Amino acid sequence: YCGYTDSLSDNCCNWFLGHWLGHVWMSENGALPLRGKVLTVDTMNANVKKVDYAVRGPIVQRAVQIEKELKEGVKKPFEEVIKANIGDAHAMGQRPITFFRQVIALCTYPQLLDDNKFPEDAKNRARRILQSCGGNSIGAYTTSQGIDCVRHDVASYIQRRDGGIPSDPDNIYLTTGASDGIVTILKLLTAGEGRTRTGVMISIPQYPLYSASIAELGAVQINYYLNEEKCWSLDISELQRSLHAAREHCNPRVLCIINPGNPTGQVQSRQCIEDVIRFAAKENLFLMADEVYQDNVYAEGCEFHSFKKVLFEMGPEYSSKVELASFHSTSKCYMGECGFRGGYMEVINMDPEVKAQLTKLVSVRLCPPAPGQALMDLVVNSPQPGEPSYQTFMKERTAVLSALAEKAKLTEEILNTVPGISCNPVQGAMYSFPRITLPERAINEAKAKGQAPDMFYCMKLLEESGICLVPGSGFGQREGTYHFRMTILPPTDKLKIMLNKLKEFHQKFTQQYS
Amino acid sequence: YCGYTDSLSDNCCNWFLGHWLGHVWMSENGALPLRGKVLTVDTMNANVKKVDYAVRGPIVQRAVQIEKELKEGVKKPFEEVIKANIGDAHAMGQRPITFFRQVIALCTYPQLLDDNKFPEDAKNRARRILQSCGGNSIGAYTTSQGIDCVRHDVASYIQRRDGGIPSDPDNIYLTTGASDGIVTILKLLTAGEGRTRTGVMISIPQYPLYSASIAELGAVQINYYLNEEKCWSLDISELQRSLHAAREHCNPRVLCIINPGNPTGQVQSRQCIEDVIRFAAKENLFLMADEVYQDNVYAEGCEFHSFKKVLFEMGPEYSSKVELASFHSTSKCYMGECGFRGGYMEVINMDPEVKAQLTKLVSVRLCPPAPGQALMDLVVNSPQPGEPSYQTFMKERTAVLSALAEKAKLTEEILNTVPGISCNPVQGAMYSFPRITLPERAINEAKAKGQAPDMFYCMKLLEESGICLVPGSGFGQREGTYHFRMTILPPTDKLKIMLNKLKEFHQKFTQQYS
Incomplete structure (x- = not known):
């Protein structure tokens, strides 16, 4: 007798005899066994459970929560969360390349092709892309x-x-x-x-x-x-x-x-x-x-x-x-x-x-996505010398890349002034991955909490200074070493503030746990 | 002696002793065993091999090829391929909803927010979406x-x-x-x-x-x-x-x-x-x-x-x-x-x-993709009565839906006039899935070719009339029954031509194999 519903009675035996593999639990009043969910952590895809993605893991979830608390007026020792956890340039204030956005706008709303405000090279790129699309629309499926x-x-x-x-x-x-x-x-x-x-x-x-x-x-x-x-x-x-x-x-x-x-x-x-x-x-x-x-x-x-x-x-x-x-x-x-x-x-x-x-x-x-394909096209087919958008394009491109080069250097330099932090040159990409020395006591406290020591460190940093980084354990590191990943994307002035806050925090943290 | 290259000699034995599981084959002259590819159909993911996707399967690949041949001037009994294989409205000539494209263009190139050509409700939607994006850019990652x-x-x-x-x-x-x-x-x-x-x-x-x-x-x-x-x-x-x-x-x-x-x-x-x-x-x-x-x-x-x-x-x-x-x-x-x-x-x-x-x-x-998210927003938050874009939006929306309703009816009616084709009412969606009666001889000829009989039928239809449909076998059907899927998306006049060509073809085909 499974006692669930009458309509069940006829295949109820089969059900308990092994055809059904989900959960069975007692209802709140403890009286009747009820069927549980079809899909539970115990019955879901086991491989998916093993998936981990630190770049958007618990520390980022906490950062989002703190942002909400700040909005609601909760007092914190800082005024904003600086998210240096992910290589998300625009979110850090970088402006889009004008030419790229012009072409995508033209592809999206081709009525603008008659607008004098758009340069001819942008219009030509848009026309060419649209001609390659079904019905001349980026709303059509493209070939796979x-x-x-x-x-x-x-x-x-x-x-x-x-x-x-x-x-x-x-x-x-x-x-x-x-x-x-x-x-x-x-x-x-x-x-x-x-x-x-x-x-x-x-x-x-x-x-x-x-x-x-x-x-x-x-x-x-x-x-x-x-x-x-x-x-x-x-x-x-x-x-x-x-x-x-x-x-x-x-x-x-x-x-x-x-x-x-x-x-x-x-x-x-x-x-x-x-x-x-x-x-x-x-x-x-x-x-x-x-x-x-x-x-x-x-x-x-x-x-x-x-x-x-x-x-x-x-x-x-x-x-x-x-x-x-x-x-x-x-x-x-x-x-x-x-x-x-x-x-x-x-x-x-x-x-x-x-x-x-x-x-x-x-x-x-x-x-x-067709707009992403169109954008990829512009990246590989950017304005050429002689085209009307060339100079603006090059100016914008160079500005971004030289600012990044400057910030890469700045990051390495400031981090290496901190005792207990050692940072390899940021030769390329958008991140520094400095090694941090953590006091024994901090390591033990983290372990007692079941946390990776650098997660413990980054969580504390977030709570005390609003800086959001990703612990090295999210990327893997040699046993017994600790790191964090920090993007070099914040605007230079903000990056400096962030690096100095980090310096202060590290010194305080080291003192506190020594 | 594996004879491949000198640098291999030291771990060559291990290699043959079971550590390596790819292909080994003889070279063209039959002299030396050579290593093959790491990734072959024999050593690839077996589940992927089982994947089948008829909507873009062999018939569509052939259609694309025929389009190329037509462009190159190859003579065919038709002048264009009509692709009724996939629910791709814009490719069939349907025009995008103006309001949607205006908002996406505004999100893409926010300089247009100062342009008087765009209605206020479109601008408001764009501003609201951008405010929800990191750095006010649809180029930023959104939350997952x-x-x-x-x-x-x-x-x-x-x-x-x-x-x-x-x-x-x-x-x-x-x-x-x-x-x-x-x-x-x-x-x-x-x-x-x-x-x-x-x-x-x-x-x-x-x-x-x-x-x-x-x-x-x-x-x-x-x-x-x-x-x-x-x-x-x-x-x-x-x-x-x-x-x-x-x-x-x-x-x-x-x-x-x-x-x-x-x-x-x-x-x-x-x-x-x-x-x-x-x-x-x-x-x-x-x-x-x-x-x-x-x-x-x-x-x-x-x-x-x-x-x-x-x-x-x-x-x-x-x-x-x-x-x-x-x-x-x-x-x-x-x-x-x-x-x-x-x-x-x-x-x-x-x-x-x-x-x-x-x-x-x-x-x-x-x-x-953020542009797709923005578009989804517009679908669920379309212009409301009193907003400047409301009337145009409703006119465009109604025009599309009533044309589809008309074409649904037309499709059912014309198909049901053909002896050997029987079509259920197209109550909704974008497709008809008529049942076709195929002569025994056609079925046998298909089977001899290792083809599903309705694939044989659709392939012939494509070659003879330029109409691209998907055989019922790509969707599954009761054993011994045959169908095809046809979208009702072509413009009414083209749809009529297509249905009549189909009618002609079916009669000819039936005669030919009877």
């Missing part, structure tokens, strides 16, 4: 791989960027931000069970999209550690160590690289990239190159080298063989258009049958 | 669940639509089109192995996003058949049959409903929805209601009833208990803004811990 002319423009851009090495538009897939492309390629690569399960090599520290996607797909995460002492460089011997260890328990098939580095801000040397490619070739690994910060290189002597270019310069032995997917996005660099979710990937040496599967897979979601 | 004010507007819309039944903005998640939300909920629900694996009940015929996602997630597809004889209605006895059969081999946990129906165009009665809810409650199933065609109801006596509304009208026994996720989108109805990838879902009675997991999961992809 992305708008034809955009894919052609991406290929031309890559070819120019890589000194003439050809790029085939058929190898370009437009994506919903770079994240979408990365997850899609990881999905294709995930196979096997137990010891044959696909292993994915990721740097530690890493951008947590990787660990999150690996967890969700049920692949095996393989950590290789960047060398903090050598400015977060990548040592092949460490790759080798990590790979050998992993082969004991899974099937390593993929090597992921983020260059310029997130969260670590390093820019890889050409030599290092060559070594990595040689390693991937030798060990039969599929290469994934996350190159979304390709314009964000600040340090003297550093330069961005694409994996594609280096691969092809290594000659046909490599360029005809090594499988590579590289990723770019509209969200970073000088444009910072995160909200549009634009991106592309280029696949090199992908098996044609697999490529057909990839095309089929992306078709299920119909297409990436 | 979606922009606050948009979620509030969605909740108010639902509450109005459902006669005052409350909707909580915390239960609203903005999505990248409805597809994204549907896959996310299915992902949460997929668990177990073998006989305990999650089973998902879907209608046959179905929209292939469902079968594709189920395959990709490795869940179990459970078919329940709609009753073609009764205008594609849903019989509870069939649900019961299908569920009982499925319980022998999996753990059925989810029941998916599409209303108004895709591809079948039926609109469910209030009574039927009540019965479905009662069934879900009794059998402990999570309900997923795909309601993206909620404004697309044409037939007299038919009305859209949301699952949410009916659930709450059934009283607390149901409304406090049955778990429901319902989905909406900017892509269909009168706006047809597919390219923006806007959408939302509302979750009802979801376990709070699972909701936290859902919020975490969506945060990994950062946020849905």
